[in-house]
Amino acid sequence: MPQTKQQLRSTIAAKRKMLDADWIEDASAKAIENLQSLPAFQSAKTVALYMAIGGEVRLEPLFAECWRLGKTTCIPVFNSSTRLYEMAEITENTRFETGNYGIPEPVAPNPVAIQEINLMVVPGVAFDASGNRLGRGGGYYDRLLDGFSGDIVAVAFDFQILPQIPCDSYDRPVQIIATETKNIKVRNER
Ligand SMILES: Nc1nc2c(c(=O)[nH]1)N(C=O)[C@@H](CNc1ccc(C(=O)N[C@@H](CCC(=O)O)C(=O)O)cc1)CN2
Ligand SMILES: Nc1ncnc2c1ncn2[C@@H]1O[C@H](COP(=O)(O)OP(=O)(O)OP(=O)(O)O)[C@@H](O)[C@H]1O
Numbered sequence: 001m002p003q004t005k006q007q008l009r010s011t012i013a014a015k016r017k018m019l020d021a022d023w024i025e026d027a028s029a030k031a032i033e034n035l036q037s038l039p040a041f042q043s044a045k046t047v048a049l050y051m052a053i054g055g056e057v058r059l060e061p062l063f064a065e066c067w068r069l070g071k072t073t074c075i076p077v078f079n080s081s082t083r084l085y086e087m088a089e090i091t092e093n094t095r096f097e098t099g100n101y102g103i104p105e106p107v108a109p110n111p112v113a114i115q116e117i118n119l120m121v122v123p124g125v126a127f128d129a130s131g132n133r134l135g136r137g138g139g140y141y142d143r144l145l146d147g148f149s150g151d152i153v154a155v156a157f158d159f160q161i162l163p164q165i166p167c168d169s170y171d172r173p174v175q176i177i178a179t180e181t182k183n184i185k186v187r188n189e190r
Contacts, residue, residue, distance in 0.1 A: 003166075009137065011127050021098065037183070044150075047119045051105075078095065078097065078105065087117065114144070124160065127156055146172070154177045157179060
């Protein structure tokens with residue numbers, strides 16, 4: 001019987017809890033290298049990243065590489081009035097505080113318009129070969145991606161790639177998934 005979104009989230013969460021910090025760092029570095037080989041990354045001037053939490057692919061070296069290449073980076077920042085995430089710029093000098101869900105956010109956010117972003121690097125709990133994405137459940141990335149027309153690349157570990165993920169009409173598929181072993185080009189069948 002296919003697992004529900006909630007069942008898949010707890011199955012993957014259990015696997016993530018078993019990962020040790022050295023493995024995450026090493027596998028993350030490999031996934032980032034695969035992402036950097038993509039034309040969508042190389043041509044992007046403004047890249048949306050995220051601050052990793054709980055077993056996600058860590059992106060610290062990718063922030064540094066983007067800055068070295070002169071790219072603008074931003075991350076989702078929670079707007080407590082609208083209860084939605086918006087994008088804010090991150091530089092070498094950004095000072096962070098602990099934000100919503102315990103995720104670091106800039107103390108003084110400098111907004112970046114969605115239309116300025118060329119590439120969105122998205123986290124996820126699980127993905128399938130059609131690019132369907134299962135997130136943590138807030139629907140926040142689904143909404144961020146709603147008005148977005150640039151490239152969408154996910155980063156994940158191989159164990160997060162599953163044969164099939166239940167998806168809803170509002171779920172936006174990703175185009176490529178960069179893992180520690182390969183770049184998975186998504187079959188366009190949705
Ligand atoms: N690093 C990172 N940043 C991100 C996301 C993400 O998935 N990863 N998001 C992606 O949308 C948004 C934040 N959404 C989040 C939604 C739920 C939880 C969370 O911790 N949920 C609990 C279970 C539910 C709960 O207690 O409310 C969990 O997963 O243990 C965290 C972030 C924006 N920023
Ligand atoms: N584009 C959208 N507009 C309005 N509501 C949305 C949109 N996308 C998702 N939602 C709402 O968000 C809720 C959570 O969706 P879902 O379980 O797919 O989250 P998710 O993709 O796993 O999470 P996230 O995107 O935060 O990582 C759903 O109940 C849905 O109603």
